[in-house]
């Protein structure tokens with residue numbers, strides 16, 4: 391559910407006319423609905439009320455300070471994967487004792503910084519990492535609370551192999567069969583306090599049998615660890631809940647169905663529960679608005695060339711991901727539809743936002759909206775072709791606020807430095 395809808399035949403974000411926003415900030419721009427973000431947290435809390443997890447929002451999905459501040463106010467914690475994300479989460483008011491630190495390559499500096507902030511937990515992904523965290527903790531006179539991210543060797547059946555993380559061949563997590571031995575080692579280390587167990591098997595998971603299997607394996611292991619005399623405090627089921635991207639494909643299972651699975655697996659296990667959703671909270675809360683530059687008729691192919699490109703939203707190029715794309719002016723019932731590829735100005739054949747889409751005639755200056763772009767959109771953008779990062783706007787009822795301005799090309803150029811011998 392989201393708050394982008396046609397009102398009087400024009401697309402609105404909550405009560406803001408997107409054409410008006412475009413006039414003020416220019417195109418392209420990301421637009422987020424604060425009500426949708428808040429609603430998603432409420433839906434999750436309601437769906438998971440039986441196990442009452444701490445929602446550690448996966449900051450990587452959308453790390454704008456306004457988004458994080460909103461989620462902090464909704465009581466969320468954070469799942470972070472770098473010192474930068476930790477600094478963002480803390481700056482937005484997410485308390486350190488609600489922050490877990492994931493990722494396969496934490497540096498000593500990052501570990502020391504996180505220890506100095508007393509975060510809730512390090513989600514450890516390998517034995518060498520355990521040794522480093524222990525060493526850095528001892529050097530800093532600290533004790534690190536840790537969980538091991540278990541690789542349950544379960545196929546997450548995601549849409550693209552690049553977002554699957556829970557199979558043996560993926561770089562993530564510790565081997566299921568080796569985990570108990572690692573817990574026993576960690577439990578004896580002076581710089582370590584074993585506190586949890588976690589998993590994250592992939593993203594955009596729409597077949598919940600994968601969650602069912604992985605949760606079952608994680609819970610079995612948790613029971614073995616507890617039976618071996620190690621006191622666990624929490625279990626973390628990760629993120630990965632899929633969201634609808636296609637209006638004409640049946641929607642994925644609901645958060646309620648995820649809640650039913652968690653409740654089933656938590657029977658008889660007295661542990662605090664954590665989850666790390668990103669996409670579910672941010673995905674449908676954002677769109678990318680772009681303006682048509684030209685319509686180009688190729689030989690047997692029609693292209694709508696727009697001012698947003700793969701540097702602004704890389705998901706179609708990187709994952710062959712589908713985003714529904716709609717015109718900001720509502721199509722009329724009788725309007726003729728045309729088949730087009732919606733492409734950006736970047737010099738790459740992979741630069742497209744949508745292929746073979748049915749759109750009414752959209753011409754120069756018309757606006758279109760790429761839906762479900764709130765997660766893994768702006769955060770993955772770059773400046774390829776010296777295209778400045780686009781603005782992000784957050785809407786609240788009939789008000790909007792530019793939460794990141796358009797980058798200035800002069801500032802991008804000024805980052806470079808020409809050595810004297812070239813002058």
Ligand SMILES: Cc1ncc(COP(=O)(O)O)c(C=O)c1O
Pocket residue numbers: 448450451469492493590592593594628629630631666667668669670765
């Ligand atoms: C460790 C970890 N937790 C949580 C997430 C969030 O996943 P999603 O956005 O699919 O919920 C990710 C994303 O890849 C992740 O790597």
